[in-house]
Amino acid sequence: MNQTDTDTTPPAAAPVGRVILLTTSHRVAPGLLSWPAWQALHGADEVLCADADHPQLPYLREAGVRVARTAPTAQELVDACAGGRTVLVVVGAEGDRALTDGLAGLAGSGRVAMPDLELLPASYDLPGARLLDLVQVMDRIRVECPWSSQQTHKSLAKYGIEEAYELVEAIEEGERDELREELGDVLLQVVFHARIAEEGGPDEEDEPFSVDDVAGGIVEKLIHRHPHVFGDDTARTPEDVKAHWLRTKAEEKQRTSVTEGIPLGQPGLALAAKLASRVRTAGLEVDVPAGDGVGYELLALALRAESDGIDPEAALRAAARAYRDAVRAAEGAGA
Missing domain, CATH: 3.40.1010.10 (Tetrapyrrole methylase, N-terminal domain)
Structure with missing residues (x-):
């Protein structure tokens, strides 16, 4: 074998x-x-x-x-x-x-x-990559949608305010899914306005700019105003950061008053608190104007709240929601 x-x-x-x-x-x-x-x-x-x-x-x-x-x-x-x-x-x-x-x-x-x-x-999406999709979708909508193609900065202004309020509400309500959605709606306003701006304006001085210009501008601003992160300065407390931010901002804007740049069209309590915050940060001694009427009483309450670290606008909204719940309870009791 x-x-x-x-x-x-x-x-x-x-x-x-x-x-x-x-x-x-x-x-x-x-x-x-x-x-x-x-x-x-x-x-x-x-x-x-x-x-x-x-x-x-x-x-x-x-x-x-x-x-x-x-x-x-x-x-x-x-x-x-x-x-x-x-x-x-x-x-x-x-x-x-x-x-x-x-x-x-x-x-x-x-x-x-x-x-x-x-x-x-073979290639991976970097963080923020889906923003490119948003820009592409916005480009197409601007061209092909009958409504979107007719919008202007002025016609969209009211939506920016509405979306900002809805974002604040989502934050205060603590709704995580709502927060994500409302952040998207606010982001849409930014991209929409940038897309319109890319087309320029009716006047020669209305030079076009794109969403990249918007992003590039805020990147430069953040780097410049955070020298304790991107430079050699140090900031040990949040107060140090805020003080440097305001100081740098004043130098950039060449402002002569701490009140410059505060939008007067914002809600009254928020406006009063913002003024009080600027005054306190600048170390100014300012006499609160005296007067008769609810307006001066609300001003005094807003200034007191700000000095105690309370957002008077948010506090009033919380109280208003409690009042809303009381109204609903009364409606239910009478049904």
């Missing part, structure tokens, strides 16, 4: 191959892919992409990656991996649901030798 007659070693399993589904984010500039993604692209035996207009294709070709424009079925993709080949499929940010469902169906059938499957994100 020879050696071959007694050899019970099982035959080597055929290589199963490998399928790589490579996803990219449309919120990242095309061509900016991770190093593992570039390695996979150059190392694959075949690279496929069903979308002829996929934004990554020109950059892949420029990098020497040959891409076949085809939309394989799950079975065709499995067959293409025969002999241990690696096939990479470039898909969109959301993947290819039909293809992945088909691969899952084949794997679950138990009748097909499946290749190794890998989902490889």
Whole structure:
């Protein structure tokens, strides 16, 4: 009996191959892919992409990656991996649901030798990436929506006030879902106004600016007014931060009075508290004007509340909500 007659070693399993589904984010500039993604692209035996207009294709070709424009079925993709080949499929940010469902169906059938499957994100959304979506949606609405296309800064002004009040209400009510929604509504106002401003104005001096200019301006302001974070200054208490903020703001605006920049159109109690806060921060001694009537009484109450660290506007709203509840209770009792 020879050696071959007694050899019970099982035959080597055929290589199963490998399928790589490579996803990219449309919120990242095309061509900016991770190093593992570039390695996979150059190392694959075949690279496929069903979308002829996929934004990554020109950059892949420029990098020497040959891409076949085809939309394989799950079975065709499995067959293409025969002999241990690696096939990479470039898909969109959301993947290819039909293809992945088909691969899952084949794997679950138990009748097909499946290749190794890998989902490889080639680019990732950075924090704030969805803001790019908001800008794109706003651009389209501004052009295609009959109502939005006619709006101006003045026509939208009332909505800015309403959304700000609704945001405050959500904060005071402690409703987390409402807070998220109202923050979005306030953000919409910012993006809407910036989109309108991008078109310029009727006068030559109304130079256009974009949401990037708005964001860039506030970034510069925050950095300049936080030298204890971005510079060499120190601030040990919140009071130190506030004092520096006001001092820097006064230098930027070249204001001659602490009252400058306070909007007089805000609610009366809030206006009185803001004036009192500026006076206290500046260390001024100011006599409270005396007079008859409810207005002066409310002024005195607002100044006292501010000195005690109480927001008189918020305090009155809380009392008003309690009054609202009492009204509802009375209505229920009389029903």
